[in-house]
Amino acid sequence: METLWFTLxxxxxxxxxxxxxxxxxxxxxxxxxxxxxLERELIIKSIGPVWDGNxxxxxxxxxxxxxxxxMLYASSFSGFYLPLMMVLWLLMLRGLGIxxxxxxxxxxxxxxxxxxxSLSSVLLAIFFGAALGNVVRGVPLQPDGYFFEPLWSDxxxxxxxxxxxxxxxxxxxxxxxxLTSHGALYVATKTEGExxxxxxxxxxxxxWGLVVLTVLSLPVTLRIRPELFNxxxxxxxxxxxxxxxxLGLVGMFYFRSLGNxxxxxxxxxxxxxxxxxxxxxxxxxxxLPASTNPQFSLTVQNSASGHYGLSVGLAxxxxxxxxxxxxxxxxxxxxxxxxxTGTEAY
Numbered sequence: 001m002e003t004l005w006f007t008l009x010x011x012x013x014x015x016x017x018x019x020x021x022x023x024x025x026x027x028x029x030x031x032x033x034x035x036x037x038l039e040r041e042l043i044i045k046s047i048g049p050v051w052d053g054n055x056x057x058x059x060x061x062x063x064x065x066x067x068x069x070x071m072l073y074a075s076s077f078s079g080f081y082l083p084l085m086m087v088l089w090l091l092m093l094r095g096l097g098i099x100x101x102x103x104x105x106x107x108x109x110x111x112x113x114x115x116x117x118s119l120s121s122v123l124l125a126i127f128f129g130a131a132l133g134n135v136v137r138g139v140p141l142q143p144d145g146y147f148f149e150p151l152w153s154d155x156x157x158x159x160x161x162x163x164x165x166x167x168x169x170x171x172x173x174x175x176x177x178x179l180t181s182h183g184a185l186y187v188a189t190k191t192e193g194e195x196x197x198x199x200x201x202x203x204x205x206x207x208w209g210l211v212v213l214t215v216l217s218l219p220v221t222l223r224i225r226p227e228l229f230n231x232x233x234x235x236x237x238x239x240x241x242x243x244x245x246x247l248g249l250v251g252m253f254y255f256r257s258l259g260n261x262x263x264x265x266x267x268x269x270x271x272x273x274x275x276x277x278x279x280x281x282x283x284x285x286x287x288l289p290a291s292t293n294p295q296f297s298l299t300v301q302n303s304a305s306g307h308y309g310l311s312v313g314l315a316x317x318x319x320x321x322x323x324x325x326x327x328x329x330x331x332x333x334x335x336x337x338x339x340x341t342g343t344e345a346y
Contacts, residue, residue, distance in 0.1 A: 001310045002300040005068040006287065008317065009061060010280040016057035017128075017276060018182075018269045023047040023054060025183015027094060027121025028176070031114060033187065033198045037107075040114055044098060045339040046190035050331060051098065055091070056324065067313055071145055071303035072287050079139060079147040080131070083163055087127050093120040122176065129175025133168035136279060137161065137224050138291035145298060147290075157224055159292050167224055174213045178275075181206040181252065182268045188261040190339050200256060203264070207252055214249065214275075225289065228282035238281055244274035 026047050034040040066073045077084060097117030101110050134149075140160045141147045153162035155169075164172075184203035188196050222229060232238045248271025255264035283289070287303055290296035304310065 001307055001314075002068075002304040003284075004314070005064075005304065005310055006280075006284065006300045009064050009068060010277070012057055012061040012064060014273050014276045016054070016061060018272050019057060020051070020054040021179045021182050021272065022186035022265075023051040023183070024094075024121045024124055025179040025181070026187050027097075027117050027183070028125060028180045029184050029187065029199065029202050030118040030121070033184065033202050034195065035198075037110060039195045040110075041102075042191055042195060042339055043187055044102060046187055048098075049335050052095065053328070053331060060320075060324070064317065068305055068310060069287060069298075069300070069303045070305060072298050075141070075145050075147065075298060075303075076288060079149060080134075080163070082151060083127060083131065087124065087131075090120045090124045090127065093117075094124065125176040125179045126172040129172035129178075130164060130168040132175065132276075132279065133171030134163060135288060136171070136221060136228070136283065137165075137167055138289035138297075140292045141288065141290035141296040141298070142292070143296055145296070145303075157291075161291060167220065170213070170220065171217070174210075174217055177206050177209045177213060178272060181210055182265075182272065185252070185256070185261060185265040185268050189265050192338055192340070196261075200261070203252070203256060207256075211249065214245070228279075231281055231284060241274055241278040241281055245271055245278065248272075248274055 101113035188199040251267025288298040
């Protein structure tokens, strides 16, 4: 039962990164790809009806984490208190940037809130990547299951690292390029003309950086945490995950070169699912490794709720997911197609 809930939480986080990732990516390229106020309005329209709904998956994953792995929730939310507050502020600022630029007239104010939207999106992508880097690298857990990390120390990886070091910054940049490419491909699927062409070029430029960091991240990560390779050696079917990553990466290039924006975006989603799924597969059964002593690590066994609670909660989780998936299918079907200057403003 604990393994099932580990898989469900990982799946919800993958869905969140794919869905909210494209509107974060749209924010990253907002000032770079869109040259005029009209083009920036089109980017806002492309994510307008869905951006806040996409964040539901992050809230749902946090709530599920609280229910299924309360020790992990308590430890991570206390140890990462400062960066979590920063992420919360960035999420609010991104929402303010989207809402206020469409409701306050004036060129200066629109430019100001465009900047807020774009900057908060850039920082969110980097912070989310650094958070993943912290989980993979490990945190300085103590015997009681809690830890404290400064925002940074000497930028070296060791038993008592800071939240930011050379590895977590690298993964942060990796996440930034991933979501930039993902968002650019999404904007390309929703727009036409010059904006579509520039979005494709943004996806092409970020794709090359993505290839470099994909190749670089594997040996670097195995140097930091070589035991991530253990599950791949124990379960042969785990090698399908790197294949999914490769297919996604190749598909992004191939379909973009053909001008098939939708298939390129689907390939990007496949790539993200493969990368995050591979990290979760390699980490299992750990949910928060300890950099101090492996015996202090939190696992699916020592951080999970009781078996009865997990069993009952599964029934309610299924009901909630059926309703959420139904809503999202309806919303995205209603919102399908290109956005144009003639469509209703967000």
